[in-house]
Amino acid sequence: MAQADLQVNRPEAPAGHGHPEKWKWYDYFTFNVDHKVIGIQYLVTSFLFYLVGGFMAVLMRTELATPDSDFLSPDLYNAFLTNHGTIMIFLWIVPAAIGGFGNYLIPLMIGARDMAFPKLNALAFWLNPPAGALLLGSFYFGGAQAGWTSYPPLSEITANAAQTMWILAIVMVGTSSILGSVNFLVTIWKMRVPSMAWDQIPLFCWAMVATSLLALFSTPVLAAGLILLLFDINFGTSFFKPDAGGNVVVYQHLFWFYSHPAVYLMILPIFGIMSEVIPVHARKPIFGYKAIAYSSLTICLVGLFVWVHHMFTSGTPPWMRIFFTISTLIVAVPTGIKIFSWTATLWGGKIRYTTAMLFAVGLLLMFVFGGLSGVTLGAAPFDIHVHDTYYVVGHFHYVLFGGSVFGIYAGVYHWFPKITGRMLNEPLGKVHFVLTFIGTILTFTPMHSLGMQGMPRRVAMYDPQFQGLNQLVTVGAYILAVSVIPFYFNVIWSWMKGPKAGGNPWNAMTLEWTTASPPIIENWEVLPVLTHGPYDYGFDPTAEAPAEEAIVPK
Amino acid sequence: MSQIPAPLLTLVIGVVVTLVSLWYGQNNHLLPLQASEQAPLVDDLFNVMMTIGTALFIVVQGTIIYFFIRFRRPKGDDTDGLPVEGNLPLEAFWTAIPAVIVVGLGIYSVSVFQEMGGFTPGGHHGHGTMVAQAPQKNVIDVGSPLLAQSEAEDSVYTNVQVYGFGASSLKEVRAPDVTVNVTGMQYAWIFRYPDTGITDGELHVPVGQDVQLMIEAQDVIHSFWVPQFRLKQDALPGQTAELRFVATREGTYPVVCAELCGAYHGAMRTQVIVHSVEDYADWVASRVAQAPSGDAAVATSRTDAEYLATATQAMPVDPTQLAQLADPVKP
Numbered sequence: 001m002a003q004a005d006l007q008v009n010r011p012e013a014p015a016g017h018g019h020p021e022k023w024k025w026y027d028y029f030t031f032n033v034d035h036k037v038i039g040i041q042y043l044v045t046s047f048l049f050y051l052v053g054g055f056m057a058v059l060m061r062t063e064l065a066t067p068d069s070d071f072l073s074p075d076l077y078n079a080f081l082t083n084h085g086t087i088m089i090f091l092w093i094v095p096a097a098i099g100g101f102g103n104y105l106i107p108l109m110i111g112a113r114d115m116a117f118p119k120l121n122a123l124a125f126w127l128n129p130p131a132g133a134l135l136l137g138s139f140y141f142g143g144a145q146a147g148w149t150s151y152p153p154l155s156e157i158t159a160n161a162a163q164t165m166w167i168l169a170i171v172m173v174g175t176s177s178i179l180g181s182v183n184f185l186v187t188i189w190k191m192r193v194p195s196m197a198w199d200q201i202p203l204f205c206w207a208m209v210a211t212s213l214l215a216l217f218s219t220p221v222l223a224a225g226l227i228l229l230l231f232d233i234n235f236g237t238s239f240f241k242p243d244a245g246g247n248v249v250v251y252q253h254l255f256w257f258y259s260h261p262a263v264y265l266m267i268l269p270i271f272g273i274m275s276e277v278i279p280v281h282a283r284k285p286i287f288g289y290k291a292i293a294y295s296s297l298t299i300c301l302v303g304l305f306v307w308v309h310h311m312f313t314s315g316t317p318p319w320m321r322i323f324f325t326i327s328t329l330i331v332a333v334p335t336g337i338k339i340f341s342w343t344a345t346l347w348g349g350k351i352r353y354t355t356a357m358l359f360a361v362g363l364l365l366m367f368v369f370g371g372l373s374g375v376t377l378g379a380a381p382f383d384i385h386v387h388d389t390y391y392v393v394g395h396f397h398y399v400l401f402g403g404s405v406f407g408i409y410a411g412v413y414h415w416f417p418k419i420t421g422r423m424l425n426e427p428l429g430k431v432h433f434v435l436t437f438i439g440t441i442l443t444f445t446p447m448h449s450l451g452m453q454g455m456p457r458r459v460a461m462y463d464p465q466f467q468g469l470n471q472l473v474t475v476g477a478y479i480l481a482v483s484v485i486p487f488y489f490n491v492i493w494s495w496m497k498g499p500k501a502g503g504n505p506w507n508a509m510t511l512e513w514t515t516a517s518p519p520i521i522e523n524w525e526v527l528p529v530l531t532h533g534p535y536d537y538g539f540d541p542t543a544e545a546p547a548e549e550a551i552v553p554k
Numbered sequence: 555m556s557q558i559p560a561p562l563l564t565l566v567i568g569v570v571v572t573l574v575s576l577w578y579g580q581n582n583h584l585l586p587l588q589a590s591e592q593a594p595l596v597d598d599l600f601n602v603m604m605t606i607g608t609a610l611f612i613v614v615q616g617t618i619i620y621f622f623i624r625f626r627r628p629k630g631d632d633t634d635g636l637p638v639e640g641n642l643p644l645e646a647f648w649t650a651i652p653a654v655i656v657v658g659l660g661i662y663s664v665s666v667f668q669e670m671g672g673f674t675p676g677g678h679h680g681h682g683t684m685v686a687q688a689p690q691k692n693v694i695d696v697g698s699p700l701l702a703q704s705e706a707e708d709s710v711y712t713n714v715q716v717y718g719f720g721a722s723s724l725k726e727v728r729a730p731d732v733t734v735n736v737t738g739m740q741y742a743w744i745f746r747y748p749d750t751g752i753t754d755g756e757l758h759v760p761v762g763q764d765v766q767l768m769i770e771a772q773d774v775i776h777s778f779w780v781p782q783f784r785l786k787q788d789a790l791p792g793q794t795a796e797l798r799f800v801a802t803r804e805g806t807y808p809v810v811c812a813e814l815c816g817a818y819h820g821a822m823r824t825q826v827i828v829h830s831v832e833d834y835a836d837w838v839a840s841r842v843a844q845a846p847s848g849d850a851a852v853a854t855s856r857t858d859a860e861y862l863a864t865a866t867q868a869m870p871v872d873p874t875q876l877a878q879l880a881d882p883v884k885p
Binding site: 069074158246247248249282284285287291322326332333347349353361369376379380382385454457459460462463537539 | 584585586595596599600603604607610611614615617618619621622625626627628631633634635636637638639640641644645648649652653655656657659660662663664666667670672673674675715717773774775777779781782784785786787788790791792793795808810811812813814815816817818819820821823
């Protein structure tokens with residue numbers, strides 16, 4: 001594959017060289033268009049907001065250690081629950097998984113020098129910090145208190161200034177998400193090294209294709225709903241005011257049309273991370289490449305038609321409750337395919353017990369539980385009992401914390417050497433894993449029982465009969481709070497002083513490992529040529545020197 | 555493929571997993587007391603899901619943990635594992651099994667939903683008809699000037715759809731024995747009995763009789779939930795919802811608001827008291843006797859605050875406050 005071809009095909013490729021040899025520390029605080037800088041900006045920002053959201057969770061769990069509302073004022077409690085959810089979704093998991101790993105890895109994985117639209121990319125990132133500032137600033141006005149769902153009429157009569165800031169923040173991160181999605185799609189579509197066929201793309205990129213499509217379809221609908229809400233609050237319209245002819249249920253449809261797919265936005269990139277981490281550390285080809293790739297697209301498609309399962313107890317006619325019961329249950333099939341494929345990938349492997357692998361397998365264990373409880377929630381007759389209870393809280397934390405957060409951790413332990421050029425400390429990583437694993441089970445398992453017994457969610461005060469289990473949950477939450485200490489310490493210390501990683505510390509086969517760690521500014525001196533598939537482990541004893549010994553797949 | 559256990563071992567594991575799942579599916583004790591006709595239907599569905607879920611949980615988690623330990627890297631071995639890229643029959647198998655399970659669960663869910671009366675809210679059509687149009691304001695109980703006003707306004711919404719659970723389509727369709735108009739407001743439930751003019755902050759129903767709740771919200775969205783009945787329905791401002799049930803067990807159960815409705819959402823709790831038929835008649839008689847004439851017109855002369863006093867006894871707000879709170883919602 002001649003390099004000349006590549007340069008002709010892509011005018012923005014190495015032509016310019018209008019950049020220094022290496023970025024300085026302050027370049028990371030500027031409108032930098034390098035996808036790696038942007039990826040790191042996303043990751044660092046999101047890990048900061050993770051602490052903020054986690055701090056709110058700890059305060060809420062402290063409040064819930066006793067049945068009475070005696071630690072926080074109820075208004076403040078509601079502000080914390082609203083902003084905990086909002087921050088964890090929009091400023092932690094989405095920017096870390098999609099913005100962070102997506103931007104950092106996609107060009108490196110497909111052999112591109114940058115994203116298709118670098119300036120758009122920088123713009124997408126820089127929408128995030130002001131959005132975060134708006135959310136934090138809204139606490140000056142009491143903080144939005146209507147839950148991350150912000151159902152009217154409550155959201156229209158509570159803390160109007162803060163609610164308006166909340167809406168603006170979400171619209172900004174939504175815009176960021178749309179810009180990012182366009183960028184990912186065009187990049188993966190157009191900027192692969194010419195030798196890379198569609199069935200040789202790393203599965204993380206497939207997952208990002210599905211994620212981006214989903215974000216493009218659904219995010220505008222949320223933006224529309226929120227703008228209408230903004231008008232209702234500030235400009236006297238009455239889209240959602242029942243006493244002036246509005247309809248409160250319409251908002252719920254607009255909201256959930258985005259916000260259920262948002263669940264897949266938060267897990268599909270993580271599925272992609274799983275498909276990268278597991279083969280490397282199990283030393284096995286991924287089992288069922290095509291099944292995993294297509295099941296991402298299936299989840300994307302079916303995931304667009306399940307939103308009413310959040311509204312089974314709302315103003316929904318019977319046919320809707322039934323239709324969405326069936327469609328929701330169907331999502332279990334493509335998700336199951338992925339779980340089984342990763343499990344089968346472990347079979348016959350030479351599994352290395354690295355921290356990345358521990359988190360990946362931990363995710364598998366958590367996700368099986370969260371997936372099964374998700375199926376029960378899909379069945380309308382049972383959902384009607386447990387809707388808006390702690391059962392739901394337990395379920396979605398199992399898939400979002402046990403799933404997405406475990407996945408982000410796995411990704412960090414896996415790609416940290418690539419991103420920083422230094423290894424993380426493995427023993428400290430294992431301490432982090434054990435604490436996180438125990439804390440997760442302790443925090444989120446009793447919630448299922450609480451919900452079924454009769455404890456609603458989003459309450460600052462509860463029936464004293466639930467105190468025992470709630471205290472157990474609070475202990476679990478404290479363990480989770482402690483668990484991040486070894487992690488943050490590990491990351492900061494290793495970034496400064498960790499042992500040098502070298503280009504390919506895990507002997508992995510995807511393209512990002514063919515360049516230096518950290519990669520040079522335009523990723524490669526000479527663009528790589530694909531000599532084997534992304535997961536061709538075990539096919540060739542000399543596979544550890546991948547560049548020369550070409551294996552022509554298929 | 556020599557690692558696959560011998561058929562006998564597989565059989566033994568299969569039998570043990572099945573037995574454990576069947577036992578746990580029936581004996582999980584995760585759900586509270588059953589106090590309505592719908593409750594056993596929901597619980598049976600849950601227990602079936604729990605049985606399947608337990609089996610899948612044990613098998614999948616067991617497999618993951620077994621593989622993770624069995625295929626760990628031997629010390630000093632830096633070679634790769636077996637280059638297996640897929641197995642079409644196996645993949646077809648684990649696509650088909652969940653597909654069959656979810657289709658089965660889907661059909662079962664629909665059948666339970668129908669038995670619970672999910673297809674007939676707002677109407678007395680029965681027999682699984684999916685048309686649920688009905689005028690729901692056939693009885694207007696004027697309990698308070700504030701609420702009377704709201705009802706007068708609401709009557710603009712004629713022919714709106716009624717949501718929720720109606721008469722079970724599997725039973726003979728008939729008019730309910732008791733109808734109660736339920737209004738959710740920050741942070742209380744008001745129960746009004748149009749037949750007798752009774753207004754209360756607690757729900758009293760007779761055991762074994764067909765009770766119909768017509769649920770609405772005054773200000774923001776609330777959600778009426780009785781865990782022991784396994785029934786929940788959002789109370790929506792501007793839209794009526796119905797919950798119809800037969801309580802099967804005397805006792806006192808919590809009524810919980812399940813939709814975030816403001817700062818004191820967690821305190822928006824009251825009780826449903828399921829009386830024997832005789833006790834219920836006594837309760838009705840005593841309440842009607844309390845009111846000077848049992849006449850709605852008298853009730854109208856009360857102020858909102860007086861009217862709400864009974865409902866707010868256990869609340870962190872006083873009735874005057876509550877009446878004021880409700881005010882600004884109206885234009």
